């Protein structure tokens with residue numbers, strides 16, 4: 391449910407003696423030969439249970455069905471990208487980077503736009519239409535006046551883990567407070583000319599929303615990283631996927647830059663943003679020769695995408711060199 395200093399908070403599948411529902415477990419950062427780190431959302435086996443004290447140790451981590459790299463959440467079934475319509479102003483490139491990170495998990499992606507109370511109905515409608523053209527069904531909500539919250543609850547109250555992720559200050563914790571008022575999570579006002587968030591939430595934590603449905607809050611950050619492999623980028627855009635279902639590009643390794651013979655073309659809103667992201671990925675590759683092959687990992691003769699780079703210490707350092715401001 392959460393990682394706290396030296397402990398993991400583990401919720402039990404069924405209550406133990408005395409109705410114990412949660413155990414505080416010793417956190418072994420690396421388990422077994424795999425060197426795997428424990429993430430929030432992992433299913434674990436516990437041993438050495440001390441029921442009266444509700445303590446135990448984690449013995450094993452089950453294989454994951456999905457992994458969101460940042461915030462690190464395992465086994466999520468939905469990634470909810472949260473952006474504010476205003477305060478801070480909605481930045482299409484930043485939103486795209488969050489959507490790409492979400493798409494890389496392979497699970498369902500939801501898009502929630504907060505602070506609807508700050509825009510006129512006409513402005514809201516413009517964003518709604520624009521994001522529908524991106525291939526999403528955005529849900530516009532306001533924690534302040536309650537708009538859209540019932541629909542959001544319905545979308546999230548299905549079994550599985552949903553994780554809210556997005557920039558700092560967009561109102562993720564406020565949304566959880568609106569859905570689960572008994573929690574009273576800490577929130578704080580955005581500040582400065584750019585109305586930036588203050589990084590109020592510091593940890594990922596899962597909260598039970600409905601039977602079998604867990605909702606994760608996460609710390610906001612401003613610049614999600616991009617995939618290391620230029621060829622992986624296109625398939626993370628619903629607009630490109632859709633166009634490639636209808637037609638094929640003339641060249642096999644097409645990067646869809648709008649050349650003649652490309653089935654994707656350039657007549658879509660995010661084409662410019664796609665080119666911007668593609669250029670960043672290519673610069674990353676050019677600056678870091680080691681990254682040239684890092685996007686794909688040879689495993690048993692088969693090439694597989696390397697998804698958990700951010701959880702490996704060495705890669706983390708390497709990526710930081712490439713994009714120094716991504717931690718901001």
Ligand SMILES: Nc1nc2c(ncn2[C@@H]2O[C@H](COP(=O)(O)OP(=O)(O)OP(=O)(O)O)[C@@H](O)[C@H]2O)c(=O)[nH]1
Pocket residue numbers: 504505506507508531532533534535557558559560561562563564565576577578579580587588589590591592608609610611
């Ligand atoms: N007007 C308006 N303000 C909101 C709404 N939701 C949140 N806010 C305000 O936005 C500010 C930031 O909210 P938080 O919930 O702390 O944002 P967060 O996304 O959790 O931020 P981090 O924890 O830093 O990632 C607070 O001042 C909230 O009161 C909303 O629907 N309308």
Ligand SMILES: [Mg+2]
Pocket residue numbers: 562563564576577590591607608609610
């Ligand atoms: Mg927060």
Ligand SMILES: [Zn+2]
Pocket residue numbers: 639644645646647651652653654655
């Ligand atoms: Zn193409």
